[in-house]
Amino acid sequence: MSTTRTTCPYCGVGCGVTVEGGVPRGDREHPSNFGRLCSKGAALKDALNLPDRLQQPMMDGRAASWDEALDRIATEFTRIRDTHGPDAIGFYVSGQFLTEDYYVANKLMKGFIGSGNIDTNSRLCMSSTVAGHVRAFGEDVVPGCYEDLEEADLVVLVGSNMAWCHPVLYQRLMAAREKRGTQLVNIDPRRTATADMADLHLPLAPGGDVMLFNGLLVHLVDAGKVDRDWVSEHVAGFDEAVAAARATAGSVELVAAATDLDPTDVLRFYDSFARTERVMTLYSQGVNQSANGADKVNAILNCHLATARIGRAGMGPFSLTGQPNAMGGREVGGLANQLAAHMGFEPESVDRVGRFWNAPQVARTPGYKAVDLFEAAADGRLKAIWIAATNPAVSMPRADLVRDALRACPLVIASDAWPTDTTALADIVLPAAGWAEKDGTVTNSERRISRQRRFCAAPGEARPDWWMFAEVGKRMGWREAFAFETPAAIFREHAALTAFENNGRRRLDLGALATLDDAAYEALEPVQWPCPASGQGAGNSRLFARGGFSTADGRARMLPLAIRADAKLAGFPLILNTGRVRDQWHTMTRTGRIPHLMTHSPGPRLALHPRDAMLRGIVDGGLARVTSAQGQTSLRVEIEPGLRQGQVFAPMHWTDQFASSGPTDRLVHALTDPVSGQPDLKGTPVQVVAL
Numbered sequence: 001m002s003t004t005r006t007t008c009p010y011c012g013v014g015c016g017v018t019v020e021g022g023v024p025r026g027d028r029e030h031p032s033n034f035g036r037l038c039s040k041g042a043a044l045k046d047a048l049n050l051p052d053r054l055q056q057p058m059m060d061g062r063a064a065s066w067d068e069a070l071d072r073i074a075t076e077f078t079r080i081r082d083t084h085g086p087d088a089i090g091f092y093v094s095g096q097f098l099t100e101d102y103y104v105a106n107k108l109m110k111g112f113i114g115s116g117n118i119d120t121n122s123r124l125c126m127s128s129t130v131a132g133h134v135r136a137f138g139e140d141v142v143p144g145c146y147e148d149l150e151e152a153d154l155v156v157l158v159g160s161n162m163a164w165c166h167p168v169l170y171q172r173l174m175a176a177r178e179k180r181g182t183q184l185v186n187i188d189p190r191r192t193a194t195a196d197m198a199d200l201h202l203p204l205a206p207g208g209d210v211m212l213f214n215g216l217l218v219h220l221v222d223a224g225k226v227d228r229d230w231v232s233e234h235v236a237g238f239d240e241a242v243a244a245a246r247a248t249a250g251s252v253e254l255v256a257a258a259t260d261l262d263p264t265d266v267l268r269f270y271d272s273f274a275r276t277e278r279v280m281t282l283y284s285q286g287v288n289q290s291a292n293g294a295d296k297v298n299a300i301l302n303c304h305l306a307t308a309r310i311g312r313a314g315m316g317p318f319s320l321t322g323q324p325n326a327m328g329g330r331e332v333g334g335l336a337n338q339l340a341a342h343m344g345f346e347p348e349s350v351d352r353v354g355r356f357w358n359a360p361q362v363a364r365t366p367g368y369k370a371v372d373l374f375e376a377a378a379d380g381r382l383k384a385i386w387i388a389a390t391n392p393a394v395s396m397p398r399a400d401l402v403r404d405a406l407r408a409c410p411l412v413i414a415s416d417a418w419p420t421d422t423t424a425l426a427d428i429v430l431p432a433a434g435w436a437e438k439d440g441t442v443t444n445s446e447r448r449i450s451r452q453r454r455f456c457a458a459p460g461e462a463r464p465d466w467w468m469f470a471e472v473g474k475r476m477g478w479r480e481a482f483a484f485e486t487p488a489a490i491f492r493e494h495a496a497l498t499a500f501e502n503n504g505r506r507r508l509d510l511g512a513l514a515t516l517d518d519a520a521y522e523a524l525e526p527v528q529w530p531c532p533a534s535g536q537g538a539g540n541s542r543l544f545a546r547g548g549f550s551t552a553d554g555r556a557r558m559l560p561l562a563i564r565a566d567a568k569l570a571g572f573p574l575i576l577n578t579g580r581v582r583d584q585w586h587t588m589t590r591t592g593r594i595p596h597l598m599t600h601s602p603g604p605r606l607a608l609h610p611r612d613a614m615l616r617g618i619v620d621g622g623l624a625r626v627t628s629a630q631g632q633t634s635l636r637v638e639i640e641p642g643l644r645q646g647q648v649f650a651p652m653h654w655t656d657q658f659a660s661s662g663p664t665d666r667l668v669h670a671l672t673d674p675v676s677g678q679p680d681l682k683g684t685p686v687q688v689v690a691l
């Protein structure tokens with residue numbers, strides 16, 4: 001019986017999967033999960049052959065051939081570009097893309113159409129971390145690896161329900177804790193399954209993270225825990241960062257009052273961090289999905305940089321990526337403010353990428369970030385948008401405005417494996433090959449590139465996303481640039497671009513992989529970057545212990561960080577926090593079709609603190625109307641004592657297809673982080689009344 005080794009498609013942990021006789025199981029050889037899978041990964045066999053697949057291109061509601069659909073897209077893009085300029089076209093893609101899909105889409109938009117207007121749903125997931133990394137390290141680099149979880153003595157989880165959202169890493173952490181007694185601190189306004197297992201849970205007031213970590217920085221300085229030699233050699237901005245921290249969070253009492261925490265608990269956390277050398281701080285969407293997410297990230301990085309707790313065994317800041325290939329997308333330039341291969345839009349990078357692609361009209365400025373992209377579609381600046389492998393009609397803030405934007409935009413193309421609320425609004429729908437049906441690579445949270453391998457035929461006429469973008473590029477006249485025949489050829493070009501004139505400027509260097517022949521690509525084992533052709537530092541699972549940051553002077557930056565005032569809105573006294581439930585993924589396109597994954601959380605529920613419920617006369621299981629400045633919906637209520645009073649929680653998954661309440665994100669405001677452009681998905685002012 002033949003065995004296929006591939007990777008789970010659901011989250012950024014990037015677990016290896018082996019498939020024998022069509023049955024997926026955890027891959028014992030994969031260094032990220034060693035055979036473990038979570039409930040979603042274990043249900044992968046049920047994700048094969050699901051009903052309702054899109055199988056044929058559709059144009060204006062009728063079946064069309066691929067030639068008809070692709071010719072029309074190419075013709076319309078050319079006309080729009082000639083008439084309105086390249087910025088009148090936009091792509092909105094996905095962390096579900098394989099790196100090869102992302103590479104071709106990005107090359108088409110930024111290199112040849114000539115606009116920066118390609119953004120991704122990773123904007124909603126990780127872009128504050130990207131901004132924080134770039135500001136501190138000069139490049140979007142995760143310094144550590146999963147093994148650090150097993151080598152740490154203290155693990156601090158900030159804004160993360162790791163037990164539900166990164167379950168296999170959580171299993172690794174719990175196994176290590178059994179052996180070495182790892183201390184666990186969970187910083188989260190909501191008491192989750194992760195908080196239940198923590199030695200210390202700090203239910204801070206929403207938005208209090210910068211205050212808390214500024215206070216920690218002050219405490220580390222005062223406790224004599226700064227590594228002065230390391231800082232003076234490898235860090236800039238220390239004095240300014242400490243002065244700003246002292247001005248905002250000069251005492252434990254101040255921090256405790258501002259974050260609504262018990263001062264004894266704050267001090268316990270600070271002391272524990274100060275006296276433990278092997279500390280990891282892991283952070284996820286509670287940090288990222290915020291109007292000051294980038295500052296939250298840098299507040300955490302400041303503490304690790306000041307103490308040189310970075311890049312060594314069991315210590316460092318670590319971002320937990322949400323989507324399976326958010327990292328790969330960031331590597332090829334899938335965000336509107338990146339160009340390619342971790343390069344930005346500096347003139348020398350534009351010139352370098354233009355020469356590499358032999359593309360004379362490379363975009364010179366960043367494009368619209370996700371929220372702005374749909375605003376541009378709504379107000380007529382965009383004349384065409386291509387949405388691929390994502391469902392913004394459900395998952396974007398102000399989901400109803402996004403739907404209106406798609407109705408208003410003259411040409412909407414949607415490529416996906418299943419029909420969604422977004423494909424229902426598209427003029428052209430393209431059937432995409434899904435997991436198990438296409439080949440490529442993904443990069444997980446620890447910089448590990450793994451293969452996804454095909455072991456099933458795609459249904460009907462479904463094709464890989466990279467093929468669709470390449471075909472449009474060829475039909476727009478760029479035959480040579482998009483003459484890709486295989487994912488291996490795309491990967492080689494991507495790897496070569498990371499190495500092109502790199503000369504050690506950026507840690508993302510895959511030069512050693514640029515010469516893989518097709519057989520070697522097929523056999524590629526999971527590998528962590530950097531992988532430079534020189535072999536120096538190849539596969540290094542930890543970075544920066546001896547400095548070498550990707551800034552012009554090689555030094556990291558500590559940032560002075562101010563405290564941001566909360567969003568408050570008269571008439572909306574509660575704060576809506578949106579997030580995930582254990583067994584669902586995104587807008588349920590795949591997991592919502594697997595019956596046993598629906599049993600854990602059978603429907604959308606509004607979690608409400610007992611006192612907030614009592615004040616409104618709402619009982620457990622009762623129906624409530626939730627209203628924000630953006631819209632309203634009705635949800636069943638679940639009384640949750642683990643919430644802070646004044647905060648409510650609702651899952652983001654359910655769509656019109658799966659629940660009459662429609663998308664939770666129709667309530668969510670479009671406030672974004674001014675640095676990263678990431679929406680504040682956890683802080684919408686709402687009112688709740690009994691129905």
Ligand code: SF4
Nearest residue numbers: 008010011015038041
């Ligand atoms: Fe898949 Fe993530 Fe679960 Fe691993 S932890 S099996 S990658 S969903």
